[in-house]
Amino acid sequence: MTRQMNVTILGSGSWGTTLGSVSCHNTPTTIWARRPEIAEEIRxxxxxxxxxxxxxxxxxxxxxxxxAAACAQADVLVVGVPSQSIRQVLTDAEPHLRPWVPVLSLVKGLEQSTKLRPTQVIDEILPGHPIGLLAGPNIASEIIQGKAAAATIAMPDLRIASxxxxxxxxxRFRVxxxxxxxxxxxxxxxxxxxAIAAGMADGLGVGVNTAAMVISRGLAEITRLGEALGADPLTFSGLTGLGDLIATCMSPASRNRRVGEQLGEGRTIEEAVEILGQVAEGVKTVRSVVDLAREHDVEVPICAEVDAVVNEGRTPIEAYRGLVRIQPGMEHEAG
Known part of the structure; x- marks a missing residue:
């Protein structure tokens, strides 16, 4: 009989805690919380x-x-801290982690200073470890209540992912x-x-047709940038592409959508983030995404308008007027 694998999840946010509540039924699982009172409450x-x-x-x-204790016992390390905290947390964790321990990212953002994806940051801090991610249309509040969902583990080595x-x-949680x-x-x-753009549509009351347009054209932007960077376009029709996009744009529990709603109702980005009370990765990431798209000569008009609202003071209604003024071309081309 092989021994059980110890899973350590770095981060006690909604998704890290929820995933731990799933994995602990299969194998010993420990959540690392930065705040001792949260760790005590969970335990x-x-x-x-x-x-x-x-x-x-x-x-x-x-x-x-x-x-240190959480990482020392890890046979699998799961990273669920905010994107801007990954580097420091893993730098502190690295001395206590055994070699070759697989690392899975739950993080959905870019590091602002470098525009690196989470797995790239992890690889810089933990070279030699098998690195991948677990992602999908996963609204934590629904999964914790036992509702059915699915996710994908993506790793370069399919054997390790399997x-x-x-x-x-x-x-009720297919992987x-x-x-x-x-x-x-x-x-x-x-x-x-x-999702911020979709939330703004709801806050403005512009209707379901407009929101559907934003979601579908948003998927086109995601796919264009992904292909330019070397991704498989088929991935964007799956759980981590279309699936995650639909869930995040439609769910009232989506943090990024909720920020967009607050903006659409006339609040500032500072007020919207304060009301949310949690990290909305899209707010921190949008400028890096627009810069990355510009570097690869990829048009991302929806992302650009969200960036203007979040970082330059444009109003949501001005952003939507800007999108309407874009001359449409072939559906599967830019714009």
Whole structure:
């Protein structure tokens, strides 16, 4: 009999905690929380009220605020901290992590200073470790309530991805595999920005037709940039592309969509983020995405308008007027 694999999840936010509540049924799982009071609450009260309300967590899910201890016991490391915190957290974790431990990212953003994707940052800090990601249309509040969902583990080595699959799969949480890390990761990064635009549409009350236009043309932007960077275009029709985009743009629980709604209702970006009370990765990422698209000569008009609202003071109604003024061409081309 082979021994069980210890999973350590760095980050006690809604998605990291929810994934831990899934994996702990399959294998020992520990959540690392930066704040000791959250670790104590998860461990003793089996709740994480700040991020998941009154939803009950499995009693077998462990938690700690001791980063060194959490990493020392890890056979699989899952990174669920905000994108701008990855580098520092993993730099602190690296001395305590054994070689060759697989690392999965849950993060959906770009590092602002470098425009690197999360797996690229992880590879810089933890060279030699098998690195991939777990992503999909995963609204944490629904999964914690036992509603059916699915995700993809994307890693360059399909054998490693397949070996990790059983650690996270449950009857109502299907886990697929993919080798296109680039495409799978970009889908998660860009969908947050499109979700802000979809939220603005709802806040403005412009109607379902407009929101559908934004989502579908947003997918075209994601696919264009992905192809320019070398991703497989088929990835964007899957769970980490279209699936994640739909869930994030439509769910009332989506943080990025909620920020967009607040903006559409006339609040400033500072007010919208304060009301949310959590990290909305699209806000931090949009400028880096627009810069990245410009470097590769890819048109991303929706992302550009969201950037103007978030970072330059443009109003949502001005942003939508700007999108309407763009001359449409062939549907599967830019614009």
């Amino acid at each position: 003793t009260q089996h709740t994480n009220t700040q991020y998941l309300g009154d939803n009950q967590l499995p009693s077998k899910l462990d938690a700690t605020a001791d980063l 070996s990790l699959q059983p650690l996270f799969a449950r009857n 697929y595999t993919n080798t296109d890390v680039l495409g799978s990761e970009l889908g998660g990064v860009l969908k947050n920005i499109i």
